[in-house]
Amino acid sequence: MNFAYFWYEAAHALVSPARAVTDAARLTFNNPINPLTYTAYGRTIAAACELFERTTRRYGKPAFGLKETVVNGMTCRIREEVIWQRPFCNLLHFDRGGKAKRLNQPKLLIVAPVSGHYATLLRGTVEAFLPTHDVYITDWVDARLVPLSEGRFDLDDYIDYVTEMMRELAPNLHVLAVCQPSVPVIAAVALMEAENDPDVPASMIHMGGPIDTRRSPTAVNLLAQERGTDWFRRNCIVKVPFTQPGFMREVYPGFLQLSGFMAMNIDRHLTAHWEMFQHLVDGDGDSADKQREFYDEYLAVMDMTAEFYMQTIDEVFVKHSLPKGEMKHRGKPVDLAAIRRVALMTVEGERDDISGVGQTQAAHDLCRNLPAAMKLQHLQPGVGHYGVFNGRRFHQEIAPKITAFTRKFNGNADEVRPAGRVRVKGEAA
Template sequence: MLYHAFEFQSRMFEPVRDAARMAGALFGPALSAADSRLGREFMATWEMVGRAGVTHKRPDFGIASVMVGNREVAVTEVPVHVTPFGTLLNFRKDITATQPRVLLVAPLSGHFATLLRNTAKTLLQDHDVFITDWHSARDVPWTAGRFGFDEYVEHIIDFLHVMGPGSHIVAVCQPCVQALAAAAVMAQAGDPDQPSSMTLMAGPVDVRINPTKVNELAFSHPYEWFERNLISTVPLPCAGAGRRVYPGFLQLIAFLMMNKERHIKAHLDLHGHLSRGDTAKAEAIQTFYDEYFAVLDLTAEFYLETIDKVFQRALLAKGELTYKGLLVDPSAIRRTALLTVEGERDDICSLGQTVAAHDLASKLKPFRKRHHMQAGVGHYGVFSGRKWEGQVYPIVRNMILASE
């Protein structure tokens, strides 16, 4: 019923958004010409009302070109492998040189893989980048079957098989656990396609260390509470009608409430920038929230199994995680170099939770291990923004290059 109520509310509010957009289109030119303070206030308000609400459509990556060396080259998105739940997407560049192949593993936590747009574009300077472009469960027919924790790990392994031997993994946030599990499973099997290096960035490898508010929420309720209160059924006429999901809009609300003062201030600032005609500042905020309010639904089984295995029982950290009945043993990793990255001010995956991967990969030679703590950044600053580009990325690039 929760999902149905949300859809009903969204559709009821759509005429208000339409009216605001229409008012801006009809009266905007005249008000702009008049250049009055009141007129700019009206235009700013219409703009914000017209943009209010969430979307279930994946935004564009918008990476048309990238600098490689001293020249700009065109980039084309090429789907390399497609399943009902995700696409292995290659950002193919118009160059003849061979560059290290990198699988960028995106979180499946309420937003689309486009959240890693800046991460991907930075990596593209020196690498052949592939990304896990996850599909929203809202759009996946129930006949496609289940997609849980094991299926996520299986997708990473399958994508690495498609990419071939000598590839590298860069996992961001939540999938650090699945990426480490996939590398361990491949190592245990002696898989020739096991990655040459693995970079884990701001991920919950061991949530028992310095628990955050996110971790405490998972600890404070039993498994049944999450299933009873947070799982809904996709309504008609969506392609995934009948599938049980954790709705992306619930995850968005949770993120907003964690830093509600900051988000309220951002929207007040946006209104001010629009009314004063500060286009560049307004566009920066609008671009962020266009991405932030594009929500992706998770399958119920993936969400609940992640809560149980990663956050409540920390099975990988305790040496108790299984994959298709096989005990996952990270100590089997011998050939995959490991880099972990954490942010000093991260309030989602705190210091210590990601570097714990080094203890798990206990038989990996010390020269194949490295940890970096980035000062002065929160969660998103680890993989996007100026410090990612100028300080974190060179370390990631050097790890990959040294593992070639």
Template sequence: MLYQLHEWQRAFLGPLSYFAQANARMLNDNSSPLGKLSGAQRIAAGYELMHRLGKEYEKPEFGITSAMAHDHEIAVIERVALDKPFCQLKRFKRFSDDPATIEKMKHDPIVLVVAPLSGHHATLLRDTVRTLLHDHKVYITDWVDARMVPVELGRFDLDDYVGYIEEFIRHIGADNVHVISVCQPTVPVLAAISLMAARGEKTPRSMTMMGGPIDPRLSPTSVNNLATTQPLSWFESNVIHAVPANYPGYGREVYPGFLQHAGFIAMNPNRHLNSHWDFYQDLLRGDMEDAESHRKFYDEYNAVLDMPAEFYLDTIEKVFQEFLLPRGLWDVAGERVTPSAIKTTALLTIEGELDDISGLGQTEAAHELCSGVPAKRRAHKVIEGAGHYGIFSGRRWRETVYPQVRDFIRKFDKVTVVGKKAPAAG
């Protein structure tokens, strides 16, 4: 019923939001007589703020059509490499008309970025992808909003997530790919590679784990505390709802994105309130550069997706309540997850000093679990002054984190199979 109430609220606010947007444009139009009225700019700023607070935020586009690679500007085309009911594996194919640049791009490492399925769309990693394109061939997991997946296409739980990662790694080529997982997927990515290693399959050349809850028992944050202070039955009763009839996934049980978004806001309400007030003041001062930065940030931040109920509840129970991975008790589809089985995949872990989502030590715990990886093939970095988002987006990511990730990948981007050549695709 809560989801339906939210839909009624959205339907009510939609027309008001469009009305506010139209008024803001009229009052900001210098050619309009209304724009010359006393106080027009103040009223227009209020209308725009009303529009942005009430509008529906759709999934943004990656919008990456060009990038720099080897000191040359290149064209980029986004393609779907593999289409699954709950995820699209996307590739950002690079093109250049400079022969020397093409030759260099042929030998760039292949990277699979595993985006989190935790409320926001994969486009939250746009800056991550754009930066990686400088020196890598890039794939990313683009998770589908569960409300858009018809019920007849089946369930999706944490075991299925692990299975998807395995399939994507095999599709790209396990012995050619470097995997980067950001936040939540560090756990299923480690599970996927562990299972592949235990079966004797080829595994990725390296895995980079950034700000993830490998062992949430260490330096618990408010996110961890919420999961441990309530029984699983509380989550089942209070945050799981059926998708309303106006979506393709009608009847599917989900953890709604609007509830996750409310949780994000509740973590730092004053910061968001001040940000909206600053946006209003920027409009009054005519500071369009800062105002546009606010728009871009919240266009991304406010765009959320629904998670399948089975996946969400599995994650709460197995990752944050029972700590099955660090305790060595996690079975996926009947197979025990044994990170010590990984022998040849290099491991890099990255944490933000000020991360308030995955506390210090939670990601580093992967090193103790991956005891089969030689010490010379492992590294751990703590980024001073960085919060959770700063390790994969923004200036710190581009100037401090990325060079270390790039160098680590290059160090271990060596063909380990005799006679196997690196792929020539750009």
């Protein structure tokens, strides 16, 4: 299995000539000066060539592409800036300009998952909060691009990164963890609370997170329990090939994660590609564009370090260390009962097939010393996992509730600290 990545790279190289030929054919049959372009035959050839090219290409990291937003009736231009850097993560700020800054709206740190997709998968999440919050997001780095000389990155490091970022953005910070980050985020908050750290966030929101995967276990959870940690190490961990900067780093490659996601709903993806083909043949450009946009994002994947992936599988999905009170961070116990000052909101989807109903809500039971007035649970009817943080119901029903929650627990706006300059690895805070 250690050679899987090498064979994957070789397959891409071997198919490159065919991809180039079919792309040239697509351009030929889409050329307005070609009479066949306007025939069903020409459109069929062009559509088939495009689908072949799209299903055999490697998708690069997408851009957020958020150009502007409206804040209190003012149109504000968006400027992306990196305000904190480490080898495996950049903290990205969506700067909305001077007028929006003077409003002192709540700061929101969106912690994106390290689960195979880039942070841009949360583009809709970011866009929803730009009018009401000063938004930051964790922009995780593809592990295959990080040289071995930069060291390891595991679950303990993830918790350290989150802690550093929360301290960087304090005070009056609200943290939104989407799916997998729920465990490291709540662990980081508990550790800060245990030390009476003054930089704890004002609130934390967990969306579709695997806090306790023993509740309403999904196919993903059952697979981890059935196979165990050793099976994943034998079958999922490979070394980055020599063509990449992270040569010889052990990773869980994004293409394996994507294969798993695709396999869970293979009929849906096959139908979607068939529909795209029909849209292209019929000349329905708008419908085809929507399909293109979705798959440009969905098929862009990144690698995870082996140590992070294996530790997450072991602690979260096999041992259930957090809900059992057995989780430790660098030898220190992670006790959620220490959380007393940070308001807690959880959001779940009724049809979530990745994090079952009750898995995120479990945080309320574990934070037993947090007053009931500082807790809020929301179960969104009719949505699956991705509907929890994206789509129409998220924008219309979930996001407004989160905004109201952060406003309720926002501190003194006069204490808002402006974001600092970029800090790099090894530099003192």
